[in-house]
Amino acid sequence: MRPVLLSGALHYFRVLPEQWPHRLAMLRAMGLDTVETYLAWNLHEPERGRFVLGGRADVGRFLDLAADAGLDAIVRPGPYICAEWDNGGLPSWLLADRSARLRCHDRAYLGHVARYFDAVLPAVVERQRTRGGNVVMVQVENEYGAYGTDRRYLEWVRDALRERGVDVPLRTSDPPTDYVLAGGVVPGVAAAVNFGHDPETAFATLARYRPDDPPMCMEFWDGWFDHWGERHSTRDAADAANVLERILATGASVNLYMAHGGTNFGTTAGANLGGDESTGAYQPTVTSYDYNAPIDERGAPTAKFHAFREVLAKYQARAIPEPEAMPPVLPAGTVRLDETLRLLDVPPAKVAEAVVPPTFEELGLHHGLVLYRTRVPGPRGAHDLHLDGLADRAHVYIDGALAAVLERSGETSAPVGVPGGSATLEILVESMGRVNYGPGLGDRKGLVGGVRHARQFLHGWTAATYPVDDISHLPWGRRDRAGRGPVFHRGVLDVGEPRDGYLALPDWTKGYAWVNGFCLGRYWDRGPQRTLYVPWPLLRRGANELVVLELDGVADPVAEIRTTPDLGAHRFRRTRCRTVRS
Ligand code: GLA
Numbered sequence: 123m124r125p126v127l128l129s130g131a132l133h134y135f136r137v138l139p140e141q142w143p144h145r146l147a148m149l150r151a152m153g154l155d156t157v158e159t160y161l162a163w164n165l166h167e168p169e170r171g172r173f174v175l176g177g178r179a180d181v182g183r184f185l186d187l188a189a190d191a192g193l194d195a196i197v198r199p200g201p202y203i204c205a206e207w208d209n210g211g212l213p214s215w216l217l218a219d220r221s222a223r224l225r226c227h228d229r230a231y232l233g234h235v236a237r238y239f240d241a242v243l244p245a246v247v248e249r250q251r252t253r254g255g256n257v258v259m260v261q262v263e264n265e266y267g268a269y270g271t272d273r274r275y276l277e278w279v280r281d282a283l284r285e286r287g288v289d290v291p292l293r294t295s296d297p298p299t300d301y302v303l304a305g306g307v308v309p310g311v312a313a314a315v316n317f318g319h320d321p322e323t324a325f326a327t328l329a330r331y332r333p334d335d336p337p338m339c340m341e342f343w344d345g346w347f348d349h350w351g352e353r354h355s356t357r358d359a360a361d362a363a364n365v366l367e368r369i370l371a372t373g374a375s376v377n378l379y380m381a382h383g384g385t386n387f388g389t390t391a392g393a394n395l396g397g398d399e400s401t402g403a404y405q406p407t408v409t410s411y412d413y414n415a416p417i418d419e420r421g422a423p424t425a426k427f428h429a430f431r432e433v434l435a436k437y438q439a440r441a442i443p444e445p446e447a448m449p450p451v452l453p454a455g456t457v458r459l460d461e462t463l464r465l466l467d468v469p470p471a472k473v474a475e476a477v478v479p480p481t482f483e484e485l486g487l488h489h490g491l492v493l494y495r496t497r498v499p500g501p502r503g504a505h506d507l508h509l510d511g512l513a514d515r516a517h518v519y520i521d522g523a524l525a526a527v528l529e530r531s532g533e534t535s536a537p538v539g540v541p542g543g544s545a546t547l548e549i550l551v552e553s554m555g556r557v558n559y560g561p562g563l564g565d566r567k568g569l570v571g572g573v574r575h576a577r578q579f580l581h582g583w584t585a586a587t588y589p590v591d592d593i594s595h596l597p598w599g600r601r602d603r604a605g606r607g608p609v610f611h612r613g614v615l616d617v618g619e620p621r622d623g624y625l626a627l628p629d630w631t632k633g634y635a636w637v638n639g640f641c642l643g644r645y646w647d648r649g650p651q652r653t654l655y656v657p658w659p660l661l662r663r664g665a666n667e668l669v670v671l672e673l674d675g676v677a678d679p680v681a682e683i684r685t686t687p688d689l690g691a692h693r694f695r696r697t698r699c700r701t702v703r704s
Contacts, residue, residue, distance in 0.1 A: 127259070128153065133159050142184055147445075157381070201239075207391075225263075262280050294313050295316050296314075297315065315328045317339065338375040345362075359428075378416070389643075408651045410654075449621060466607040471589050489553045501541055502540045503539050505575055513566065554644070615661075616666070620663065626652060631647050632647065656683075
């Protein structure tokens with residue numbers, strides 16, 4: 123039996139548009155005939171009612187380029203997508219609306235979803251196979267059964283897609299676990315399963331629920347992602363190729379998750395909560411989404427690519443093109459970032475006053491930093507200062523002096539005293555990714571549970587926001603003053619020919635890096651990721667601006683360009699994947 127779809131995941135939102143044609147060509151060269159992408163709601167509607175469908179968000183163009191590359195497409199519009207993407211793709215502004223209940227048949231939430239679907243689905247609908255295009259399948263929600271049991275909601279999403287003109291086959295997708303499938307399948311929609319191993323059992327489980335559905339693995343997890351502070355995950359190529367072969371031998375369709383992972387640029391990375399029920403310690407996801415996929419972060423074929431190509435060739439009726447030769451990378455070098463600017467000398471984007479500390483979402487801040495300030499009346503002894511619900515990391519200053527650095531899922535309290543009449547308490551909070559999976563979805567940022575000194579809540583705050591997405595307004599050239607808080611550093615990267623490169627910040631601690639104003643993402647000396655991918659389209663011949671915002675301090679502000687990536691010390695995992703117990 124010939125499998126129906128040989129598909130691979132490639133998210134347009136994790137690759138720069140200039141590189142879409144190359145990555146799509148690499149999928150074809152691996153032996154695939156279909157590309158699968160989610161749609162990222164928070165990319166398309168960054169502010170309520172403001173829709174973006176051009177540039178990096180031009181999914182229509184991505185689908186057309188896929189067609190040009192000889193690829194059909196599976197589209198997974200969510201609205202929830204998981205994907206290690208901030209908030210599972212749900213816009214953070216949704217969390218400011220405390221009345222909206224996520225991922226269920228809730229009027230406020232569905233109203234937002236309806237507007238989003240109205241805006242993005244036309245680009246998909248007009249490209250369906252039924253209208254002469256290349257879109258051959260659309261997914262309903264994402265692993266819904268791993269989250270809830272609201273059948274009415276799933277039916278609403280199914281009907282919302284159909285009402286807007288989606289008429290190609292629909293699928294749900296869930297891990298092959300009884301309680302998950304019980305919550306995830308929906309009448310009138312074929313089901314698919316997601317797994318990393320044991321395809322025979324997975325398809326047998328699926329058949330118990332849906333004996334008539336053509337078998338499909340919507341996510342074959344051929345690699346895995348990484349969290350800050352953990353080891354780098356890899357999966358052995360031969361092991362993954364063996365499972366791929368067994369999937370295809372059953373006659374099932376497959377979608378490789380991922381064919382090419384790409385990068386969580388800027389502040390787009392999500393996070394997990396640990397433990398079997400995804401309710402434990404906070405685990406922010408790293409910037410790279412290399413995923414140990416067959417096509418690596420810069421688009422180069424790996425050993426897994428060649429192993430998969432051999433397997434796919436047995437099932438692919440069409441001729442498989444050779445992969446293009448990869449161009450060279452930037453030469454190794456160093457850049458001094460001598461110019462400095464204190465973050466707290468930059469005018470904040472917004473200042474608000476409130477009796478309790480407002481969340482980032484209430485302040486209209488997607489990600490970045492917020493300086494919360496209050497007066498603590500004294501005198502008082504050294505009691506513990508508690509940042510309840512801290513999300514995610516805070517520098518605490520008493521009268522301008524650093525008193526503690528606190529962290530979610532770490533220490534969130536520190537002893538603080540006010541010997542005199544009163545003191546100024548400032549708490550600079552940095553957000554990391556929003557949880558994208560499980561019961562922790564809807565992860566608000568800031569001082570979410572308020573601030574207590576011993577048992578006493580501290581009231582009366584001002585909050586100043588410092589976004590990190592756009593740094594074009596930074597007032598460089600100010601005379602540097604001594605002071606507190608994070609520091610921007612700036613230097614010039616001289617480039618001959620624009621090429622891919624890898625940015626390393628060996629002496630630095632934690633922060634954000636930008637090339638010519640584009641935020642590459644977060645870095646952290648905790649690892650495992652040690653280098654940030656710098657894609658060639660960001661560079662120009664000659665002088666390029668390199669900016670780093672260092673949160674904790676650097677002795678020698680030197681950045682390195684390296685010729686190879688360093689994603690950290692790895693460990694092979696035969697099957698690191700969702701632990702969903704029966
Ligand atoms: C699930 C989700 C995906 C992704 C993978 C892990 O299968 O559906 O979006 O989060 O897990 O990478």
